[in-house]
Amino acid sequence: MRIMRAEQFGLKREVEYGTPEQNEAALRIVADVKAEGDAALLRYTEQHDRVKLDAASLRVTQQEIEAAYDQVDAAFLTAIREAAVNVRVFHEKQMRTSWMDLQQDGTLLGQIMRPLKRVGVYVPGGKAAYPSSVLMNVIPAQVAGVPEIVMVTPPATGGKAGIDPYILVAAAEAGVKEMYRVGGAQAIAALAYGTASIAPVDKICGPGNIYVALAKRAVFGAVDIDSIAGPSEIVVLADDSADPAYVAADLLSQAEHDEMASAILITPSQQLAEAVAAEVERQLSTLPRQEIARSSIDSYGAVLLVDSIEAGIDVVNQLAPEHLEVLTVDPMRLLGHIQNAGAIFLGPYSSEPVGDYFAGPNHIIPTNGTARFSSPVNVDDFLKKSSLIYYSKEALLANGDKIMTLARHEGLEGHARAIEIRLEKERG
Template sequence: MSDAGAATPLPVVVGAEAARATIFRKRVVDEGALSDAERGLIATLYPSMDPATADAAVRRIIDEVRRDGDAALRRISAALDGFAPDPMRVNEAEFAAARAAVDPELIGALQAAAGRVRDYHARQLAHAAQSFEHEGLGQIVRPIARVGLYVPGTAVVYPSSVLHTAIPAVVAGVEDVCIVSPVSSAAGGTVAAIKLVAAEIAGVTSVYKVGGAQAIAALAYGTESVPAVDKIFGPGNRFVTLAKRMVYGDVGIDALYGPTETVVVTDDSADPELCAADLLAQAEHDTIAAPILITSSERVARAVAAIVPRQAAALPRGAIALQAFENRGGIILAEDLSAAIDLANEYAPEHLALGVAAAQAAADRARTAGGLFVGEASPEALADYIAGPSHVMPTGGSARYASPLHVDAFRKVTSVLRAGDDLLQRVGDDAITIARAEGLQAHARSLEVRRSDR
């Protein structure tokens, strides 16, 4: 149990301007500042690196993996994780051992969650981009051939993330879905059993025992053991995110993910106990998570400010949750509900929960969230595990233009022109005129030589 239960209520920030100057400003993270743990990782791998920056370390890791393949993966993993995987690919004996090690009740729960996630994305696929052709013009929609999913975590394991990342890929029709995931000597040198069970339930093709920036490099360029993929998916730590940024262009990526964010918007009808519970459910992820309440009710604001420390005291990760409130979260008292929703749209959170009396009207105005959780019977934790939509969502304000993980992220469109002579006759003159205006005479001639009246 945490000792984080000090009775001191959280502070309440009053008004939009104060929120922008305090809580919203905390969202800006100094990407160059390294934690002691991160500096230690770089020093372990490259003790003579000067200056020792995350960018320099990740660039060197990528270069070494491109040059040395599996040997680099084993060398880097041994230095950072205390274990050099050999073979790299998880074998059937390891999958069998994982199945035997996991509680059958948990396996049943994962199967139930997988069924709902699969059903949701099958319905999504039915409404996704479709192939068509009309008068010789159209598109072909095909799944990406091979994708790689990064599944983080050795100390904390999230089998739900395996389901929520892999199942949309399988439903989309991707033939080769591989996972890379870190291991450690402390974990016996293999991927956590529950991850392997989740991967099997999801229908993953293969799992490789490597994590970190070196795993991203392996997925991007391939090694003797790890095949190169066409697109990389999944969140990770700073080094993983930097690696994804650096390999982008040589391989596709889904997004660059930051710390998790939850904004809860309420009016006076909300239950403060539920609000506090929902905020803490996300704050416990990490000390840099962003749990934010925006409410038009002073009663709710003051109550939640008092309840959060009390509830946190009963949680094993309560101290982490309270630190998240201090670092990047908080409570905002808005002028009215309209102002509260405007602030939420401005912040563009990963998750937006609406605990208001007129929930649908509020939902209609909420335009910039990755996920929308409407009404007190729709807690985000339900969607985190079993509701159906993928819980992989845009962070850092990217919900203004980006979407949650969905089946079309695993597919691509090819435009098709199958024109007959009639189309060339109808529109050829205009195309020739534009080509000449652009000074591209060979383009114009390519059209002219096909004209029947030339």
Template sequence: MQIVSLTKDISLKRPLEMGNAEQLNTVKKVLADVKKRGDQAVADYSEKWDGVKLSEFRVSNNEIQEALANFDSELKTDMEEAANNIRKFHEMQKRSSYDVDVKDGSFIGQRVSPLDAVGLYVPGGSAAYPSSVLMNVIPAQVAGVERIVIVSPPNEKGALPDAVLVAASILGIEEIYKVGGAQAIAALAYGTESIAPVDKITGPGNVFVALAKREVFGEVAIDMIAGPSEIAIIADETAYADEVAADLLSQAEHDPMACPILLTTSDLFAQKVAVEVEKQLLKLPREKIARAAVEKFGKIYVAETMTDIIEAVNKLAPEHLEIMTINPHEVAQKVRHAGAIFIGRYSSEPIGDYFAGTNHVLPTNSTARFSSPLSVDDFIKKTSIIYYTEETWQQHAAKVARLARMEGLEAHARAVESRGWTKGMNQS
């Protein structure tokens, strides 16, 4: 990894995966076609891009039972424990409706309601991401969403990975479709003969999925347009170079566009980590991907002071931030912007990815300055409630009318004045 001095132009900025004009045109064509032709269009695109011809999109109960029978029992137990941890954490995020008494029986309030239906996109094909199932489904369930749908691209045999089906089974999700790409997003947004539409789409995907989510936003809600993974590590000479290098590579192996960054006040430690990264890269199964990320976007920044590092991190607002210093809790208190903060030697980032209970769907590309991890809040909506009695209305009607006329909205004023005692006044 390249070692450089920390400067004020430090940045996580990379080209966002928003695609080129040709990709966008393809996505728009797919969306329009699925909206018009429904299932047949979905089937055609699945055959074209996934190489499978499916007469039935929905995963059958037999497929789920077969996956359960084939799956390693210890792994299933691990997934169940992880799911329990995630559920406990998200249960604490639940909101309640409330009323506030005004006077004379009048009240204002807020009603918190779950969304009716949500769709989760799980990346697939040659890979399996059961953790995406857990992280997206559980907060929706805690919120009270009644209909939760999973879509995921099938492999060349027209099947989904056992791990994805087992994760769904653990959570009691039965509506699962073997559909991926932009056609899956279109089906969730517009509906087809066999896939009913949803109100919100969550989950990561490739550039075509990201573009499709952006295009259907407004027709449905979406969670975010997530970029490639990021990790920033604050470490001093008390940390272990091999552990820091391993954590940097844990994110570099995700994507050639991933961004692994180390910030330290020690030149010697920086050099040790750079050596360790190269040593560990040679032994990684996904060396090609990780090396591309390290060489293009990886950096080791050496700063004069820890204050300079904290200032830089708050500008970076990284997706993942690890703190491995002599005083990690003190440093963490000074960090304002990060998707998730991992404090101390034993809080390696993958613990948050899989098991601790916090959500691993996090804001990227410095958007942690203004956005948050996926949570129960993403699966609810709020409705304002207003109830005025005649007595309260009498006290405030004239005030409301004056404010309306100040804005030149005479009909607003007259609407308020059309009630109760003002009728007698207007008629006199």
């Protein structure tokens, strides 16, 4: 693992938008599904997943869901149920309510909160299946009050139309009633524009491969999306009190996600830097996903040396990482100085997987430095807000001239006259 001074490290990471060929392919798939509906959806499923389906077999049946329960082990079922409770409790605290403010002149102003009507959740099924992501997408939408939540996930490749039973069970436990065996850019297009088999949604959320990301970008505007997710990231800010084995394990927990994942230690301690670099090598040798993690560490991993923990915080705020672990003598003391991070894990027992799976906060977190201006998936993502204005006669008489002044300043005489006609009538 590279050890270098922080100022030698490129803090700006290039955002991946795909090759021209990938962009062209994603746009073509989206256009074809929009134009042809189920025919294109089924054609691309056969082409990319090597699974031949018909429209009647797209939707997952209740019998398949029940059969999935027989295929998962009891320990998983217990864990996913308890995790779901934790996620739900955390997100229930985020709920906001509509409000109205009645003023003395009879004017009523307010904001009305309403859930989206229909949300599509994409669950990947490529390099790995992630049942935990089902909870993180579905439960906030449920808490917000979304009445229709639909899940899409790729069928198994190689001619099999099955879906990972753990994904089906997680979705059933989260309360999803409508599930389809379709993935890739074609699934995103179906959710956005609808087909004979899949009704269109108002918002699409959930991570996927580069074609899924490009398709989400292409349909944005026709529907809302959560984000264009980049590779996973972790930054560990640590001093001499940190256990090198803990730090190395946490760095590798993200490196094993993807060859483009980023794992970085920031520390003022040369001793810790060297110990962690050696420990990463030791732990890598026995990691089942060693090849993926090795590529990530070699390409995007680093140990950055800084003059002080305070200087390290400056680097953290520039990186704006998806996940930040603070492993220092007094991590709580530093919290107020951390401005940019998607999720902050304090202390030696708050390992990043605690947040990924069980604690309750959402693990779908902004990447590629977007934690500077965006947030983890939350209940607000599934709510829309309407402004409420009931203006009284007294308020219009008092403020109408000011409104006309502003309208005419902008050259919008029609706006001004809409007020003027009322003032003339009321003032006689």
